[in-house]
Amino acid sequence: MHEYSLKHLRCIKCLGRLEADILSQGFEIEEGFLHCKNCDTRFPIIDKIAILRDLGNYLSVRPRLGGELVLVSRTDTMKSFVKKALAQIKRGQKDLSVIEKRWAQIYAKNRNSKFYMTIKNVFDSANITGTAIEHGCSIGIIAEYLARTNLHVFGIDRSYHALSYAKKSYTENLDYFVADSQEHPFGRSKFDIVVALNLFELIEPTPLLKLLSRQVAWGGLLVISDPYDYERGESSVKTPLREDSVRAELEKNGLAVTKDTTKPSFIPWTLRLYDRAILQYKVDLIIGKNNRKRHAAKIKSF
Template sequence: MLESSLEFLRCVRCGSKLELNAFKLDKEIEEGILECKKCNLEFPIIDKIPVLWDDFTAYISPRKKLGSKLYQSLENQHLKKFLKSSLSKNPHNEDRTELEERWSKIYENSRNSKFYSLIKGSIDNLPKSDLVLEHGCSIGIMTSYLADSNKMVFGVDRSFSALQIAKKSYKNNLDYFIADSLSSVFGKLQFSLILALNILELIEPMELLKHMSKQISSGYLVISEPYDFDRGTNSVRKPLDEFTLRTTLNEFDFKITAKTKKPSYLPWNLKLNPRATLNYKVDFIIGKK
């Protein structure tokens, strides 16, 4: 975590400013604690990544294998005790660690997909921004790219494995956080550019759109979506199609750009393994307030 990021972060429970206790520091804070004095909540920073979850035990519960790996890597005794305590409270849940590791590798192997070059080309035409946020940033393909031309860029994702890959590329205006995209990680901070690429089937769409709308008073919202809502028990309650999505954005005071008013079909190819590729045709929308 960049020390400079502290001024932008807020407690996800009460919105108060956080205090930093850094245990291991080089160019970034590698191990530490972010603390909310009002809520008495502690948010650990492990392997340069802050976990800004309202209940850390609830985050690590379905990731017990990840927790064990992180425990072995930690040097600071306070963090080791904090993590051990959280792991000991874990109920028996299906572990997501290997699934998140697998998908992180799939995204890494697919980073040269034509999809990203098409998105980059469209975003290059937008004004440069002081503050940029990507929801569901995964391994940081787009966040890292945006940091080359914008002042400060943040990425939020649930996958620790993905952010470990993202953090391999250091830039002094780029930072990543483990968080629920619907939580108030940044309080009432306003962004001039927000990305949400291919995540509406993972986070309740209407709730996410409403949340992102509150994060932009003047700026651009960039969304792409394959509308793959058939995810069994993980499916969202209220799926959107390409027409409902555009109508909803209009209701949130976004004006759809002329080039993205009609549904599009951008190729997004994910290399699952040497013998299998998942091929999507992705819709792409840019909304402006």
């Protein structure tokens, strides 16, 4: 984790400022804790990745990851912290870490998909730079591209394994965090570019769009896409949105949908799962622009 990120981060529980208790440091903070002096909550930084979740709850559905975190921890202090979180886990819990590791590998094999080229072209055409955040950044394909032209870029994702892939490529102005978009660690900060690709099946779309819209600074862009694949069984969202309703929600939240994305699109997104299986989607791309009255700086924290 980069030390400069501290000025942007806030506690997900009380929105208090976070301080770093560093146990190991090189070019980045390699191991330590983000400590909220206001509510006394500590979030671990392990192998350069900050986990801004309650570690016990996070590992309760990722027990195998917990064992891996013990092994990669460099200090006895961190090993003890992770083991204490693991001790809270009940036997027989499902393990999402196996699935998350598999999908990180799949995205890594498909990083040259034409879909990503389409998204990259959006940023090239928009010619907007400054600060950016990507929700559900996975292995960092888009976040890494944004870092080429923006001052600071932040990526958040629920998957530690995905971010481990992302961190293999060191980028001085790019930082990643294990976090939930609904409880993100950026308080009231605003960004010039906000990105959320294909998340509607994982997070309730209506509150997600409201949250994302609030993060867009004056003159900034919100870039979202989705294939509207809501058939997820028990994991399905309660209130799906589709082409027209997504655009209506953006306008309701004060963003103007750009002319070239007012009509639904069907952008091919092909994922090769393995040699004998390919997953193909037709993805809808929507871009919202914040033309509301300018309040302050393009990124601000309280």
